[in-house]
Amino acid sequence: MKLFVRYIAVGLIAVTVGWFLLCMIYPWSWISSTPYMLQDEKKLQGISRRQLDTRIRRLRDEEIETFNITGNYLIDKYKENNGMMAGENGRGILLAGDEEMMGKEALLLYQINTVVSDYIPLNRKVPDSRPLPLQPLLVEIKKNRTTLAMSQLDYIRAKSLLYYFDRDYKPRYGFDWKLVFFENYFRDEQMEGKAVTEAFQGVVMVGAGFAVDSEYFKEIGTYDKGMKIWGGENLELSWRVSMCGGQLVHALCSHIGHIARPQPYLFPEGRQETEIYNYKRAVDVWMGPYKKYVYNAYPAMKHINSGNLTDRLLLKKRLKCKSFDWYLDNIWPELFRFEVNVMASGQLLNTKYNVCLDNNDYVYQSAKKFTARECNSIFAKQGFALSTDGKLRSSLNCVGTQCEPDGCFAILIDCLDPSLDRWNHKTDGQLQSDKNFCLDLDEDYQVLASRCDPLKATQIWKIVAIPL
Structure with a gap:
């Protein structure tokens, strides 16, 4: 069996390797920021913390001095950069010396296909004492060869290289009708009765940080070669795996670190x-x-x-x-279809202020107040529907109510929340909940939950169809 492993910290490295080589190379990490600093830190493990801190501060000063070039010490000092090189459209790196020879030998011996951007040249490998991040992924692939197994992304601060994560946080990724990718979390009911060592069904994958059987990867069509540079490939591959007989899973015991970076790619067409x-x-x-x-x-x-x-x-x-x-x-029942099990759908126009209810691009499960905005006829932002079970739904949330010392408000909340209101659009235009609130607006377009008053113009709403 061969695997295709795509691993990201700040750039990308993609390799196709055999089981033996995986076990051989993955006690090493590809680090995408100030790797020379980490190498020196490893060498100085026997000295005092104070001495080490002094050494690291000096190395950081050296890094700042080179930052005006690419900000990447080893890149600025390393052989040649080619801005037109293909791959991830980063500045291509040509290996030098022993590493150039090792790369050629590995290609012959193990059929490694390595794509190296300027953010992860191979000379950045340093010994890693953490548990092997690949093992939990291999376990899932061994169980089912049609598996695309994802690691959990932890975060590394770009300047300090502080590695941090929440042990109890189990990320799950999703998307909305704008195809905006976002990170959420597994619900308690999705975790109930399962050990953390088990795999959890995923919706879509992060752009890297996964492993897959390379033969299966070829069988399902690899990446869409017609796509350009960056964007959408993680969605397309995730849909294809899930819809075509495979499975996308989170292996929560596999952790890899991620350093957020500015967009490094060039887009000649925008x-x-x-x-x-x-x-x-x-x-x-x-x-x-x-x-x-x-x-x-x-x-x-x-x-x-x-x-x-x-x-x-x-x-x-x-x-x-x-x-x-x-x-x-x-796979993704949270994403609402505005034509399935609905009584009415469209924009909710407030006739007093001539503005429309807007989900404010909010995609998360926790409760949040929201506002009305100028009407724009975009379903992903202003599409709302009364479902057959009485919920007032947006793309990923439902409308509920919440009272605070300064008043009661409408909120966007998880549609599975047991306290969720049920709504009725009355003939006079009021949207009334089963808690005897009516949807209302203040002069700042904050959406309120007010006591119903049929004479109050701000409580009158009209459902306006959105042309498609």
């Missing part, structure tokens, strides 16, 4: 244009009728030529992939 192009390729193949919500969020998408999709559609047919309805029913 970043948003490139992302929308990639999104269109993904949604035209996989989303079926629900791509209209994405088109609604990105009107320019309708006029973009996304290239030839014939091979991706044939792949979908060959793999006998399930529909996006199946995906939403079984």
Whole structure:
């Protein structure tokens, strides 16, 4: 068995290796910031903490002196950079000396295909005393070869290299109808009865930090080679794995560190244009009728030529992939379809202020107050629906009520919250909850939960259809 491992700290390194080589190389870490500092720290393990701190401070001063070039000490001092080199569209790195020879030998012996950006050259490996992050991923792949297994991303502060994580936090990733990727957490009921060593079903993957059987990776079509530079590939691959008979899982015992960075890629056609192009390729193949919500969020998408999709559609047919309805029913039911089990949907227009209820781009499960805004006819932001079970739903949240010392407010909250209100749109235009509140607005467009008053103009709401 071979594996495709994609690992990220600040840049990317992708390798295809055999089991033996994985066990051989992964006691080493690829660190993407001030690795020379870490190497010196390892060498000085026998000295006092005070001496070590002094050494690290001096090395940080050296780093600052070189920051005006690329900010990357080893890159600025290391052989050659090629800004036009392919790969992740970072500045390509040419290895030097022994490492250049080792890279060629590894290619011959183990069929390693290494893509190195300027953020992770191979000379940045330092001994790592932490448990092997790959082992939990291999366990899941060994159980089921059609598994794409993800590590849990912890965070490393870019300047101090402080490694931090919350032991009780179990991240889960999601997306909305704008295809915005976000990090959330597993609910208690999803964790109930399961050991932390078990795998947990994922929705979408982070852009790297996963392992997969390389033969299976080829069988399901690798990455979409028609996509450009960056954006959307993590969504497309996640949908394809889940819909085409595989599984995407979180292996929570596998931890890797991530240093957040500014966008390093070059976008000759513009970043948003490139992302929308990639999104269109993904949604035209996989989303079926629900791509209209994405088109609604990105009107320019309708006029973009996304290239030839014939091979991706044939792949979908060959793999006998399930529909996006199946995906939403079984993998990501939190994402709401505004036409399934609803009594009415559209924008909620406040007739007094002529503004519309807006989810304020809020995608999380915890309660949050929200406001109305100028109407924009975008489902992902201002789409609301009265479901057949009486919930007032947005893309990822429901509308509830919450009272505080300074008054009662409408809130966006998890649709599975047991305290959730049920709503009725009355003939006079009021939206009334089963807790005897009516949806209201103040002069700052803050959404309130007020005592119902049929004579109060700010409590009158009209459902306006959004054209698709």
